[in-house]
Amino acid sequence: MNETQKQAGAEHFDVVIVGAGISGVGAGYHLQDQCPDQRFAILESQESFGGTWLTHKYPGIRSDSDLYTFGYRFKPWTGAPIASADEILKYMGEVIEDNRLDQHIRYQHHITAADWSAEKNVWSLEGTRKDTGEKVYFTANFLWMCQGYYEHSEGYTPKWPGMEDFKGKIIHPQTWPENLDYQDKNVIVIGSGATAATLAPAIAADCAHVTILQRSPTYFIPGRNENELADRLRVLGIDETWIHEIVRREILYNQDLFTHRSFEEPEAVREELLGAVREYLGPDYDIDKHFTPRYRPWRQRIAFVPDGDIFQGINAGKASMVTDEIERFTEKGIQLKSGEELEADIIATATGFNLCVLGGISFSRDGEPIDFAKTVTYRGMMFTGVPNMVWIFGYFRASWTLRVDLIGDFVCRLLNHMKANGVKSVAPALREQDSDMPLLPWIDPENFNPGYLMRSMHLLPQRGDKPEWQHTQDYWLEKEELPKIDLEDEAFVYR
Numbered sequence: 001m002n003e004t005q006k007q008a009g010a011e012h013f014d015v016v017i018v019g020a021g022i023s024g025v026g027a028g029y030h031l032q033d034q035c036p037d038q039r040f041a042i043l044e045s046q047e048s049f050g051g052t053w054l055t056h057k058y059p060g061i062r063s064d065s066d067l068y069t070f071g072y073r074f075k076p077w078t079g080a081p082i083a084s085a086d087e088i089l090k091y092m093g094e095v096i097e098d099n100r101l102d103q104h105i106r107y108q109h110h111i112t113a114a115d116w117s118a119e120k121n122v123w124s125l126e127g128t129r130k131d132t133g134e135k136v137y138f139t140a141n142f143l144w145m146c147q148g149y150y151e152h153s154e155g156y157t158p159k160w161p162g163m164e165d166f167k168g169k170i171i172h173p174q175t176w177p178e179n180l181d182y183q184d185k186n187v188i189v190i191g192s193g194a195t196a197a198t199l200a201p202a203i204a205a206d207c208a209h210v211t212i213l214q215r216s217p218t219y220f221i222p223g224r225n226e227n228e229l230a231d232r233l234r235v236l237g238i239d240e241t242w243i244h245e246i247v248r249r250e251i252l253y254n255q256d257l258f259t260h261r262s263f264e265e266p267e268a269v270r271e272e273l274l275g276a277v278r279e280y281l282g283p284d285y286d287i288d289k290h291f292t293p294r295y296r297p298w299r300q301r302i303a304f305v306p307d308g309d310i311f312q313g314i315n316a317g318k319a320s321m322v323t324d325e326i327e328r329f330t331e332k333g334i335q336l337k338s339g340e341e342l343e344a345d346i347i348a349t350a351t352g353f354n355l356c357v358l359g360g361i362s363f364s365r366d367g368e369p370i371d372f373a374k375t376v377t378y379r380g381m382m383f384t385g386v387p388n389m390v391w392i393f394g395y396f397r398a399s400w401t402l403r404v405d406l407i408g409d410f411v412c413r414l415l416n417h418m419k420a421n422g423v424k425s426v427a428p429a430l431r432e433q434d435s436d437m438p439l440l441p442w443i444d445p446e447n448f449n450p451g452y453l454m455r456s457m458h459l460l461p462q463r464g465d466k467p468e469w470q471h472t473q474d475y476w477l478e479k480e481e482l483p484k485i486d487l488e489d490e491a492f493v494y495r
């Protein structure tokens, strides 16, 4: 069979979900639960499920938010709040097995192109099987994009002068080699985010020394990796389903308070965060230099540090902080702008991600390329003029998965509404009252400004200044608003 014949014989589904990470598996669950008559497939590039938790294999890889809220609302989490990638994969594996989702997932299916036909009201998808190299073709009435937000094959490493001179190894944590020998080696970890804070303590005991080199400091919340309320309820023999719900509510209530406080009294919150670090490192440590960020709390994700392990490494003399800028790489290590030279056998660049908008797929409408940067987002999940497609982009300040469940309910309601009304397509469009609405970049840098978003803002859809036309990043608002969205609002154009 030639490619044209194969394309003509493309397998059809009511819904295709792209990606089998925490979003795609959640989407599959909700679809099966709330729209049992929709035939669907989950197409996933990698050889297994898990997305982020499968891709990242560096030592110590763990969540930085609690699993009571990072877990789905429908499957109780029964372990310690902060979980390793393996524990998250086990949890997701149980969701797949318990709900027989495996029959819907096609692994090694990398989707490369998607074209919407206005005449047929279907998406035609094209991809490649990563194991055989064979081309694959599908059609779908509805496309549910759960492809995450970054390039899975390679992390972001800035180009520094002299990198080629360095005689040791330069490794990005996202592509950490399985058998990397760091025993008794001097390691520099460049970065100050959650990855650096996880990796450094995980390897410190085995290395000769780990230096965390950061340009500027980050906020951390140190604390015990336990949830007192959950433990207490377990002692009382309460059912795990109840514990999950109660503990989620408590955590979300506290996070809401914390978020509001960080806007209303940033100085007090800042002092509390720094005070907790000071408790670990003592009064003589230079907290100002190494742990006092220049930005307001909550403008970037704040990582929880279980048992303050990074600070314990510092206290034990196995890890140290350097806050400085890189002048260049040298044969032996890194020359800093201050003049100091750091020596290393291995340099780990925990410098973030390459943003990948919509899975790197070439989207078109009747053969005309779609430029997402020219579209306006409907609540950070749909795009003006792009029919029958929803994207899951979770929360930064709350667990990503909270939005997976909320959008899951929305999509299922929308699909059921379309079926009941016999309509074939829906696309958001600006309404008359939106005609003079200012169009702004995807996210307000004053509100949240991680590097991978700032570097790629020009590729992302635009937002308006009303909650309908932006990803508000506000779980507490959305949990009230999303279930009440009027599907007959003029923002939805049906055909």
Ligand SMILES: Cc1cc2nc3c(=O)[nH]c(=O)nc-3n(C[C@H](O)[C@H](O)[C@H](O)COP(=O)(O)OP(=O)(O)OC[C@H]3O[C@@H](n4cnc5c(N)ncnc54)[C@H](O)[C@@H]3O)c2cc1C
Pocket (backbone or CB within 6 Å): 018, 019, 020, 021, 022, 023, 024, 043, 044, 045, 046, 049, 050, 051, 052, 053, 056, 062, 063, 064, 065, 066, 070, 109, 110, 111, 112, 146, 147, 148, 149, 150, 152, 195, 358, 359, 360, 361, 392, 394, 395, 398, 399, 400, 401
């Ligand atoms: C190290 C690390 C720790 C994190 N910790 C937390 C945390 O504690 N709490 C939190 O809320 N968030 C955290 N995040 C953010 C995290 O990425 C999300 O919370 C969540 O895991 C994203 O899930 P996802 O399913 O949307 O995307 P991903 O996990 O990125 O999964 C997307 C999947 O789609 C597949 N895919 C992509 N493109 C295609 C294509 N074209 N064709 C087929 N398949 C495709 C990918 O292979 C991948 O498996 C963390 C991120 C990282 C990198």
